[in-house]
Amino acid sequence: MPEVTALTEDERDCYQEITNVAMGQAADRLARLLGVYVVLPIPNVNIIERSEFKMTIKSLEDAPSVSAVCQGFIGAGVAGEALLIFNDASFKDISQLLKYSQTQTQEEELEMLMDVANVLNGACIQGIGKQLDINFSQSHPVILGRHRPINELLDEKHATWQRTMAIEINYTIEDHNINCDLLLLFTEESVHHMNRLISFLLED
Amino acid sequence: MTDSQLEMTELHWLMDILQTIDVGLVVLDRSYSIKLWNGFMENHSGISPDEVKGKNLFSLFDEIDEDWFKKKAESVFLLNTRAFTISEQRPYLFRFHNNHPITGRAEFMHQNATIIPLNNVDGSTEHICLIVYDVTNSAMSKRDLEGIKSLLDAR
Numbered sequence: 001m002p003e004v005t006a007l008t009e010d011e012r013d014c015y016q017e018i019t020n021v022a023m024g025q026a027a028d029r030l031a032r033l034l035g036v037y038v039v040l041p042i043p044n045v046n047i048i049e050r051s052e053f054k055m056t057i058k059s060l061e062d063a064p065s066v067s068a069v070c071q072g073f074i075g076a077g078v079a080g081e082a083l084l085i086f087n088d089a090s091f092k093d094i095s096q097l098l099k100y101s102q103t104q105t106q107e108e109e110l111e112m113l114m115d116v117a118n119v120l121n122g123a124c125i126q127g128i129g130k131q132l133d134i135n136f137s138q139s140h141p142v143i144l145g146r147h148r149p150i151n152e153l154l155d156e157k158h159a160t161w162q163r164t165m166a167i168e169i170n171y172t173i174e175d176h177n178i179n180c181d182l183l184l185l186f187t188e189e190s191v192h193h194m195n196r197l198i199s200f201l202l203e204d
Numbered sequence: 205m206t207d208s209q210l211e212m213t214e215l216h217w218l219m220d221i222l223q224t225i226d227v228g229l230v231v232l233d234r235s236y237s238i239k240l241w242n243g244f245m246e247n248h249s250g251i252s253p254d255e256v257k258g259k260n261l262f263s264l265f266d267e268i269d270e271d272w273f274k275k276k277a278e279s280v281f282l283l284n285t286r287a288f289t290i291s292e293q294r295p296y297l298f299r300f301h302n303n304h305p306i307t308g309r310a311e312f313m314h315q316n317a318t319i320i321p322l323n324n325v326d327g328s329t330e331h332i333c334l335i336v337y338d339v340t341n342s343a344m345s346k347r348d349l350e351g352i353k354s355l356l357d358a359r
Contacts, residue, residue, distance in 0.1 A: 072303040075247040081306045137247040139226055139303040142341060158309040160302075185306040 004047060004163070004191045012045050014198045015167060019043040019184070022127025023169050026182075029123050030116070030171070034097040037174045044168040047191070050159055054151055060168060060181045061150055063087040067109075068144040068153050069117040073125045075136040077193040080164075080186035082121040086113055088147055090178040097176065110146070117141055120171070120182050128184070132197050165191045228298070228336030231322065234281065236261045236274075239331065248300040248313070267299045280319045280332050287319040291343050303338055314343035 007015070020043065027038040048056050070083040091109055095101070098115065100108050121141070129136045145153045167184040186194065205213065222229060223243040231240035237260055241253040251264070262270045272294075276287045289297070291314040300313040316339045322331040 070304060070307050072305065072308075074301075074303065077250055079301060079305050081304055083307065135223075135243065135247075137224075137226060137244055139338065142304065142307075144307060154307060155309060159306070160309070160311055161306060164306055187301075187305045 004165070004188055004195075006047055007045065007165075007195075010202055011195060011198065014202055015045045015165075015194075016043055018128060018131050018198070019045070019124075019167050019169065021131060022124045023171075023182070025127045026120050026123030027171065029119050033115070033119055034094075034173070036097060036176065039172045039174055041170050041172075044166075046166050046168075047163055048166045049163050050161060053164070054154065056166065056168075057085065057154070057183065058150055060170070060183075061085055061087060061179075063089060063179075064149065065147045066150050066153070067113055067146040067148075069113060069121075069141050070144055071117070071121045071125070071141040072139040073129075073136040075129065076132075076134040078132070078134055078136075078186065078190040080184060080190055082125055083144070083183040083185060084117045084120055085150065085153075085181045085183065086116065087179045090180065093173075093176045093178045097173075097178075110143075113143075113146075114141065116180065120180075124169075124182060124184065132194065161187060163188050165194075226338065228334075230261075230334040230336070232261060232277070232332050232334060234330055236277075238264070240333075245298075245336070248303075249298065265298055268297055269294075273297075277319055277332055280321050281329050284321045284323070284329050286321070289317045291316055291339050295343070297334075297336060302340055304340075308340065308344075310340050310344055313338050314340045 023040060023043065027040050031038045046056070065088040066085050067088060068083060068085045070081050072081050073079070091104065091112065094112055094116065095104055095108070098112055100112060118141070122138070125136055125138060165186040169182045169184075171180050171182065172178065225242070226244060228244040228248070229240065229242040230238060230245060233239055237258050238256045241256050246252055256264060262268055262273075276289065279285065280287050296312055296315045297317050298315065302308040302310045302313055316337045318335040320333050320335065321329040322333055324330055
């Protein structure tokens with residue numbers, strides 16, 4: 001299989017547009033869950049080499065400590081993971097919004113992390129699947145780490161992949177100190193397949 | 205809703221659940237032809253139900269050791285009891301990709317499997333159902349734990 005080292009301008013635009021629609025739906029759900037206005041940025045689409053991966057996620061979030069949850073998805077030749085990185089400083093504000101008690105236990109913090117991850121990951125994965133006409137299987141979410149420096153989350157030494165297509169979305173909430181990053185990571189094989197799928201969208 | 209409508213709705217629910225559940229379901233007949241292939245199997249194998257229906261399991265998936273599998277399955281047909289295989293015996297039945305292709309460390313999906321008999325009305329068993337579970341996470345943690353244990357023992 002030929003290597004995918006870069007995307008054309010059109011392809012990048014197309015992935016951005018698809019993500020825009022999906023994350024719009026996700027933001028809408030988050031806004032309804034929390035009753036606040038969610039600020040949407042422009043998603044960043046890139047092909048990333050394994051060696052650059054740590055640097056990329058480090059540049060996303062400069063918080064000293066983060067928590068992260070990831071969830072795999074697969075369907076119709078497209079496989080990947082949704083990775084939610086949550087700035088630990090956001091927990092206090094989000095517990096207010098979700099009306100959890102102020103003195104948080106570890107369990108409550110985990111509940112909140114999973115609540116937000118479920119909403120954002122689920123809506124994004126389903127949103128993208130719908131547009132590409134794929135009904136994704138979703139695995140159980142996995143906690144990659146809690147209250148850790150971001151570079152300790154991943155173990156790229158044992159990684160089995162060479163490059164990945166990463167779509168980065170940074171969600172912030174107006175008037176609150178809440179900041180989280182959603183990374184959609186697609187395998188190289190999936191990018192081949194998705195490029196073909198979107199070529200139909202690009203034709204007209 | 206009338207009773208029959210409700211029954212139909214329930215059937216639709218069940219179908220949706222079987223298609224969405226994060227567990228593989230395969231129904232096989234006496235000659236190991238595939239009769240049913242759910243969403244999990246379709247998504248992870250990349251082969252649609254139309255393509256597998258009526259095909260022989262072993263001709264499609266040569267990673268399954270035919271003799272080994274038949275030995276287990278024949279007892280299910282014959283004795284009408286369940287059979288189990290765990291990932292310690294064989295890490296996988298179907299060679300699927302790891303469900304966490306980027307953050308995961310496993311090269312493939314580790315699987316446990318159960319084979320259950322499906323009875324006819326007269327009680328005879330003409331079909332079996334193969335249930336495939338993804339146990340990659342626990343297999344990896346177990347491997348890590350063993351690694352740490354042996355390090356400690358060596359001290």
